[in-house]
Amino acid sequence: MAGSERVKMATGEWYTCLDDELETLRVIARDAVFEHNSLPPRQRGNLGPGLKALLGEVGEEARIEAPFHCAYGFNIFLGNGVFLNAGCTILDTAAVRIGSGTLLGPNVQIYCAEHHREAAGRQAGLEIARPVDIGANAWIGGSAVILGGVRIGEGAIVGAGAVVTRDVPDNTTVVGNPAKAIKRN
Template sequence: MSASERTKMIAGEWYTCIDNDLEALRVIARDAVFEHNTLSPRQRGNIGPALSALLGSAGERARIEAPFHCAYGFNIHLGEGAFLNAGCTILDTAPVRIGQRTLLGPNVQIYCAEHHKEAAGRQAGLEIARAVTIGDSAWIGGSAIILGGISIGDGAIVGAGAVVTRDVPDNTTVVGNPARAVKRG
């Protein structure tokens, strides 16, 4: 018996995202995101009830502003007091860990999925999932993009609009496209 596409995704192997079981999981996430994005702030609280139940974990006082989008939700882990500003998108085909007291500016995008390099592979929906880890007390500026497989250290700063294609050490500031270090702790 061959492994399911979800099993391959979780294992970090090539899988096809064109799969009924994965689509069913994405529908659950879209419903939870819709509720989160359409509830009044007083009803929603820090994280809408359905989205809160879907997340892998969320520390006390973690907050996600609306609008928000994610692919699956269950791969997202938010530390105590983590804050995601309006417009954030997390395509969580792999685990995304956001540390305690870490701040994401508006429209930050985290992409765990990497599509196949060959056209035929892309047409077949082939992708591979790579985890993202952001340490404690980091600050990710508005509209930054973080690619899969990246680790951003404790206290690091990613400048607004940066595209992070390499790991960022603790207490380092990176800017630009691709992001490059301008200050080390």
């Protein structure tokens, strides 16, 4: 496994996503996501059983509404009482940690993968994975986009439709594209 594309992805090196091992892991995630999204709500509960087993960590009363999509699942860590509304997408090529009590509105997107800047690199499937950390009791408004390498502080608010390209301090509200601070909470 040393030097494998999975190891490169996990250690923040350039790797190729056009890799059999990574594709196998994505298929496992797609199966778990399909089950979660297809189960009747009363049968699914807070999380479909396959998705709950796949995620890196699931705190008490964490809930993901359907539909949901993730790339791998095992890089997603949810604190207690985390809520992801319908339509959320997490491309978890790196760790995505969401602190307890945090709420994500509908269609929030978290993208850890960054593609190569050169066309030849993109054609070769080259990516680099950057983690996302969202502190406890944050609120991420609907259709916000959070890019890899970003930390959103505790109690922060990200306005609907914002594109977060930089860290957000604790207890700060950001809006816009790119997201900019407008006030301290």
